Amino acid sequence: MPTLFEKIIAGQLPATVVFRDARVTAFLDIKPAAPVHILIVPNKAIATVNDIADEDEALIGHMVLVARDLAAQHQIAADGYRLIINCNAHGGQEVYHLHMHLLGGRPLGPMVTRI
Numbered sequence: 001m002p003t004l005f006e007k008i009i010a011g012q013l014p015a016t017v018v019f020r021d022a023r024v025t026a027f028l029d030i031k032p033a034a035p036v037h038i039l040i041v042p043n044k045a046i047a048t049v050n051d052i053a054d055e056d057e058a059l060i061g062h063m064v065l066v067a068r069d070l071a072a073q074h075q076i077a078a079d080g081y082r083l084i085i086n087c088n089a090h091g092g093q094e095v096y097h098l099h100m101h102l103l104g105g106r107p108l109g110p111m112v113t114r115i
């Protein structure tokens, strides 16, 4: 079964795509948690961080560089932002196609609630 994000990458499901190249697609999160909330997704299907192969090293680096450039384009680079990749149940992963959240546009508070 293709994931939601595979369908977005294939153009079979609507999304507000803000960047696309041969390796990644970036689109607005449908339920934003901050004024800027973009998902940066590899075009290749990788389910979780656990499934990243050694040969994907450059692809993962590319995702970070795309996030850097999108942060600049959306005027959040100077104030700062957060990049998040959730993995599996304890990480809160909902969609099993690797994705990096780019969040910014307001102070984001503590990374996780301290216990």
Ligand code: AMP
Binding pocket: 004, 015, 027, 028, 029, 030, 031, 032, 039, 085, 086, 092, 093, 094, 095, 096
């Ligand atoms: P995660 O919990 O890290 O798996 O994050 C999944 C994210 O995907 C959530 O922030 C959702 O709001 C977002 N999301 C789910 N469906 C869509 C969609 N069709 N288009 C854009 N974002 C989506």
